[in-house]
Each structure stands twice: as C-alpha cells, then as structure tokens.
Amino acid sequence: xxxxxxxxxxxxxxxxxxxxxxxxxxxxxxxxxxxxxxxxxxxxxxxxxxxxxxxxxxxxxxxxxxxxxxxxxxxxxxxxxxxxxxxxxxxxxxxxxxxxxxxxxxxxxxxxxxxxxxxxxxxxxxxxxxxxxxxxxxxxxxxxxxxxxxxxxxxxxxxxxxxxxxxxxxxxxxxxxxxxxxxxxxxxxxxxxxxxxxxxxxxxxxxxxxxxxxxxxxxxxxxxxxxxxxxxxxxxxxxxxxxxxxxxxxxxxxxxxxxxxxxxxx
Amino acid sequence: xxxxxxxxxxxxxxxxxxxxxxxxxxxxxxxxxxxxxxxxxxxxxxxxxxxxxxxxxxxxxxxxxxxxxxxxxxxxxxxxxxxxxxxxxxxxxxxxxxxxxxxxxxxxxxxxxxxxxxxxxxxxxxxxxxxxxxxxxxxxxxxxxxxxxxxxxxxxxxxxxxxxxxxxxxxxxxxxxxxxxxxxxxxxxxxxxxxxxxxxxxxxxxxxxxxxxxxxxxxxxxxxxxxxxxxxxxxxxxxxxxxxxxx
Numbered sequence: 001x002x003x004x005x006x007x008x009x010x011x012x013x014x015x016x017x018x019x020x021x022x023x024x025x026x027x028x029x030x031x032x033x034x035x036x037x038x039x040x041x042x043x044x045x046x047x048x049x050x051x052x053x054x055x056x057x058x059x060x061x062x063x064x065x066x067x068x069x070x071x072x073x074x075x076x077x078x079x080x081x082x083x084x085x086x087x088x089x090x091x092x093x094x095x096x097x098x099x100x101x102x103x104x105x106x107x108x109x110x111x112x113x114x115x116x117x118x119x120x121x122x123x124x125x126x127x128x129x130x131x132x133x134x135x136x137x138x139x140x141x142x143x144x145x146x147x148x149x150x151x152x153x154x155x156x157x158x159x160x161x162x163x164x165x166x167x168x169x170x171x172x173x174x175x176x177x178x179x180x181x182x183x184x185x186x187x188x189x190x191x192x193x194x195x196x197x198x199x200x201x202x203x204x205x206x207x208x209x210x211x212x213x214x215x216x217x218x219x220x221x222x223x224x225x226x227x228x229x230x231x232x233x234x235x236x237x238x239x240x241x242x243x244x245x246x247x248x249x250x251x252x253x254x255x256x257x258x259x260x261x262x263x264x265x266x
Numbered sequence: 267x268x269x270x271x272x273x274x275x276x277x278x279x280x281x282x283x284x285x286x287x288x289x290x291x292x293x294x295x296x297x298x299x300x301x302x303x304x305x306x307x308x309x310x311x312x313x314x315x316x317x318x319x320x321x322x323x324x325x326x327x328x329x330x331x332x333x334x335x336x337x338x339x340x341x342x343x344x345x346x347x348x349x350x351x352x353x354x355x356x357x358x359x360x361x362x363x364x365x366x367x368x369x370x371x372x373x374x375x376x377x378x379x380x381x382x383x384x385x386x387x388x389x390x391x392x393x394x395x396x397x398x399x400x401x402x403x404x405x406x407x408x409x410x411x412x413x414x415x416x417x418x419x420x421x422x423x424x425x426x427x428x429x430x431x432x433x434x435x436x437x438x439x440x441x442x443x444x445x446x447x448x449x450x451x452x453x454x455x456x457x458x459x460x461x462x463x464x465x466x467x468x469x470x471x472x473x474x475x476x477x478x479x480x481x482x483x484x485x486x487x488x489x490x491x492x493x494x495x496x497x498x499x500x501x502x503x504x505x506x507x508x509x510x511x512x513x
Contacts, residue, residue, distance in 0.1 A: 021461075028459055038455050043441065045459025046448040050331075050439050053448075053461055057332050063324045068316055072335045080439050099441035106435060106442035113428070141453040142445055158406075173375035177368050183335075183437075185343050186409065187365020188372075190309035191396075194316070206301050209291050209308025211284050211315055 001216065005257070006062075012253040013059040013221060019246035020228065024052045027235065035091060039146060043095035044087060044235070051080045051231045058224035062216070067182070068193060070220030075179035077227040078171060079157045085168050085234045086160040096146045097153030103143045104152055110136050171230070218259065225250050272468075273325070275504040279475070280319035282497035286482060287315040294489045306358040307350060311485055314343045318478035322501070325466050330447060333470040334436040340477045341430045345414050347481060348421035351488045357410070363402070364409035369393045370402045426477075468505065475501050 001009075027048065031041055054077045057064075064070050087094040110132055161172035181188035195207040229247035254260045269277070290311065296304055321327060321336045350357045370393060376386050393399050410417060418427030436443045449457040479498035486493060 024461070042445070042449060042455075042457055042459065046441075046444040047439065049448040049459045049461050050444055053331050053464070056461075057326065061324055061326055063320065064327075069320055069324075072339060073332060076335065076437065076439055083439070099445070102435060102441035106440070109431060138446070138453050139442060142442075145453070145455050170379055173379055177372035177375065181365070181368060183339055184409075185310060185313045185339065185346075186368055187306070187309075187362045188368045189365075190306070190313060191365070194309040194312035195305055204298065204301070206296070206298070207305040207309070209305070209312045211287050211312055214316070214320065 005259075008257045009218060009254075009259060010062070012250065012257060012259075013218075015253060016225060016246050016250040017056050017059055019249055020052055020055060020225075023232065023246060024048065027232070037092055039099065040087075040091045040095045043099050044084065044091070047080055047084050047087075048231065048235070051077060051084070051228055054080070055224045055228035059221045062218075062221075065218050065220050066215045067220075068212070068214055070223075071179040071182035074175070074220060074223055074227065075183050077224060078175055078179060081227055081231045081234070082157050082160045082164065082168055082172065084231050085164055086155070088234060089164070093150060094153060096150035098155070100143060100146050100150065101152035101154045103139050105154075107136055107139050107143070222250075222254075271508055272505075275501065275508070276322045276325070276471070279322050279497055279501040279504075282495075282500050283315050283319040283322075283478065286495040286497050287311060289493055290482065290485060290489070290491065290495070293491050293493060300355065302358045302362055303350075303354045306361050307347060307354070307485070307488075310343050310347050310350075311481065314340060314347075314478055314481045317343070318474055318497075321474050322471055325471075326464075328466040328468065328470040329462075329464040330436070330467075331462060331464050333467070334433040337470065337474055337477070338430060338433040338437045340474055340481075341426050341433070342414060344477055344481045344484075345418045345421065345423065345426050345430065346410075348423050348426075348484055349410065349412075349417040351484065352421060361409055363397075364405055366393065366397050366402050367404040370399055371404045371406070373399070374404070423480075472502070472505065 028045055031045070035041060035044060054073050058070060058073050064073065083098070087098065157172065157176075161169045161176075177188070180186070191207070193212050194209060196210045198206045198208050225247050251260065291308055294304070294308070317336060317340050321340075327333055327336060346361070350361065369389070373386060373389050373393065376389070390399065393402065412420075414430045415424075415427040418424055418430070434440075445457075446452050447462045448459055450460050451457040475498050479495065482495045482497075486495070
C-alpha cells in the first residue's frame with residue numbers, strides 16, 4: 001500500500017478510536033438506572049471496557065492486520081460479546097454468577113498449586129510468595145462483595161451461543177472455528193499458512209514447513225470495530241437512551257478514502 | 267521516523283528468528299515414510315517462529331491486557347510439540363485428524379447458516395482432497411484427549427503448564443482478570459469501570475523470546491541437530507546492554 005493511502009487509512013482508524021473512547025465514556029457516565037445494581041454495573045462496565053480495549057489495540061496496530069495475528073484478539077472479542085449478551089438476559093443473577101465462578105476457580109487454582117508443591121516437613125506456605133498471598137486475599141475480598149445467595153455459574157462460550165440462539169449463535173458459528181484454529185495453532189491453520197506443497201511429484205507433493213509472508217489487510221480491524229459495535233448494540237437493546245456506535249462513521253470514512261470501494265470491486 | 271535502539275534490535279531479532287527457522291528446517295533430513303510428522307512438527311515450528319517474531323515487532327502488545335494472549339498461544343505450541351516428540355507418528359496423525367474435524371465442523375456450521383453454495387463447495391473439495399468428509403470425525407474436545415497440564419507433565423515441562431494455566435483467565439476475559447485491570451479500585455463495591463494505562467513491559471518480549479528459544483532447543487534435540495539458534499542470545503544481549511546504557 002502506498003504511504004499516502006496508508007496514512008489516510010491510519011487517520012480514519014485513529015478517528016474511530018477517539019469516537020469509540022468518547023462513546024465509552026458517555027455510556028459509563030450515563031449508566032442506565034436499571035443496571036445500577038453494583039455488581040451489574042461493575043461486571044458489565046468491566047467487560048465493556050475490555051471489549052473497547054481490544055478494539056483500540058487492533059485498530060491502532062496495523063502489524064496485527066493479518067490472518068496470523070488478529071484472530072488472537074478477535075476470538076476473545078467474540079467471547080466477550082457473547083458474555084455481555086448472555087448476562088443481559090438476566091443481569092443480576094448472571095453477572096454475579098459468572099464473576100463468582102471465575103473468582104472461585106482462580107482461588108482453587110492457587111490452592112491446588114500450594115498442595116502440589118508442598119513438601120513434607122516444610123513450612124506449609126513457604127513456597128507461596130507474598131505476591132500470591134496478596135492475590136488470593138484480593139480474590140477473596142472481591143468474592144465477599146457478591147451476594148452469598150447467588151450461585152456461581154460455570155458456562156462455556158459454545159453453551160452461551162447455544163442458549164442465546166439467533167444472531168449470537170450465527171456469529172459463533174461463523175467465526176469460532178477459524179479464530180480457534182489460530183489461537184490453538186491447529187492443522188486447519190498450519191495447512192493454510194505454514195505449509196506449502198512440494199511441486200516435485202518424486203517427493204509425493206509432500207508438505208514443506210514455511211515461514212509465510214505476513215499479509216496486510218485492514219479487514220481484521222473492521223471486524224474488531226464490528227464486534228465492538230455489536231456489544232454496544234446489545235447494551236442498546238436494553239437501554240432507554242440510544243448509543244450511536246462509531247462503526248457507521250468508520251464505514252463512511254473508509255468509503256470517503258476509497259478503501260471500501262476497492263474491496264467491493266475486488 | 268527514527269527507530270529507537272530497542273526497535274532496531276527487535277527488527278534484527280525477528281530476522282534471526284526467521285533465519286534460525288530456515289536453517290533448522292533445511293537441516294532436518296526428511297523421511298518420506300514420516301510425512302505427517304514432518305508436516306505437523308515443521309508446521310508448528312513455523313507457526314511458533316511467526317508468533318515470536320511478529321510479537322517482538324509490536325511493542326504496543328507488551329502489556330497485561332493483550333500480551334498474555336500471544337504468550338498463551340506460544341506456550342501451547344511448546345507443550346504440544348514436546349508431547350508429540352514422545353510418540354511422533356500416531357500423535358501427529360491425531361493432531362492432523364483433529365484439524366480436519368475442525369474443518370468439517372466449520373462446514374457444518376456454514377451449511378446451517380445457509381452460506382453461499384460456492385464457499386461451502388470449495389471448502390468441501392479442500393477437505394475431501396485430504397480425507398473424505400464422511401470418514402472425518404468431529405471432536406469438540408482437545409485434540410490429544412488431554413489437557414495442556416497433562417501433556418506438559420508427561421513431556422516433563424510442568425513449568426509450562428503453570429504458565430499456561432496462569433494465562434487462561436486472561437485469554438478468556440475471566441472476572442479474576444477483568445476486575446483487577448478494568449476497575450479503578452479492585453475489591454471495592456463502588457469501583458468504577460475504566461480503561462487501563464497498558465504500560466509496555468519488556469518482560470513480555472523476553473518471555474515470548476524464551477518460549478521460542480525453548481521450542482527451538484527441543485526441536486533441535488528431537489531432530490539431532492548440533493546447530494545453535496542465534497535469535498534469543500542476540501535479543502537477551504541487546505536488552506542487557508541497552509538497560510545498562512539506560513536506553
């Protein structure tokens with residue numbers, strides 16, 4: 001891509017980032033009263049910030065705009081979107097349930113580590129660094145903030161998508177396998193990007209490992225903006241006031257510099 | 267725009283990673299009877315090299331919000347490869363068949379979503395060129411039937427499993443990660459959600475380079491090569507010098 005076009009593209013995504021940050025600030029400051037129960041506000045607000053953070057990271061880093069790297073951030077964006085949509089169906093029960101399950105899981109993980117590394121005759125907690133002790137204390141304090149009556153809820157993204165059905169399930173089915181193949185570096189991914197067929201029939205067209213050329217295409221940045229917009233929209237559906245996500249402005253700006261037309265033509 | 271000494275070192279490091287990979291693969295004598303082993307293990311080494319090199323070039327990713335996503339993917343490759351080395355032939359075949367099952371799963375999803383026939387047909391041919399679709403099983407569990415922790419213990423690299431386990435909640439945006447990073451006062455009821463400062467930490471770069479170096483060392487041992495990769499030694503020396511010079 002020519003330097004001038006690249007700079008135009010970057011300024012469009014920079015403008016998108018600023019609008020997105022403004023929208024996030026507005027949503028957080030005008031938080032709807034119906035979600036003002038402290039846990040709901042904290043959990044949904046935290047996840048929304050996480051989603052915006054992902055989007056800003058992808059849209060501002062052209063080095064990520066390729067199939068090798070971007071899905072490592074796009075898959076958690078898909079998961080975060082599903083999580084927000086799933087919580088919104090029953091915010092009070094689910095925000096507490098999912099947070100409690102994660103905190104209990106984290107505490108158990110540290111405790112199991114303690115058991116597995118404890119040597120007979122040694123001080124029981126000698127292995128546990130001060131940092132790990134502080135971590136457990138923080139998790140326990142956070143856990144104590146949630147209503148003890150609310151049960152922890154363990155649920156995977158696939159189950160969330162299934163329960164949500166409709167468009168959420170469509171997103172999951174459209175992207176999950178491809179994104180997961182990049183995250184877990186499965187054969188699905190290796191065959192497309194890290195192996196090339198030897199043209200010599202005497203070598204039985206054997207697959208040769210290769211270091212691929214890293215492509216450049218802003219579609220992953222657009223996908224990140226799209227996921228973020230979906231998450232804002234799912235909040236929109238249950239909020240009284242309307243949030244105008246910055247995706248529309250981004251698409252308009254991309255059309256203005258001719259970037260989208262080029263894609264449509266190709 | 268002028269590059270900083272660290273940026274220049276990272277560019278050089280990424281070049282060393284690529285050349286280390288090319289030398290290691292070139293020196294690996296191919297046994298035509300073990301085509302799957304060559305493709306799977308070599309493909310994973312290529313993937314690990316790409317991740318390590320590209321991560322080093324993106325300093326805006328060296329933070330707690332997103333750095334662990336790359337680290338986790340790299341640790342998983344390190345564990346998978348070490349577990350494959352124990353019994354390469356059947357395990358590489360298993361890895362390959364799992365991937366084909368994923369291909370079939372995606373096809374099923376596309377069919378359920380009424381994707382254009384053209385896109386499913388080309389994927390059908392792609393899948394059938396490797397193994398007939400009707401003989402391909404879909405497995406929604408892990409490819410090896412074991413957890414990363416179990417594989418790491420069997421491969422005698424339990425430390426890798428601890429690291430992988432510590433990164434898991436960040437990868438899946440668990441509340442135990444999100445509340446610490448995205449709330450202004452974690453552990454308090456009136457905490458407000460906010461974006462983190464995301465200050466870059468060079469430790470992420472060094473950790474990823476170390477995982478890549480361990481992956482190379484294990485590969486070279488598996489393939490009986492005496493060659494010593496240069497990338498990690500170069501980066502570590504550069505960072506040590508630059509830290510000393512206060513750059």
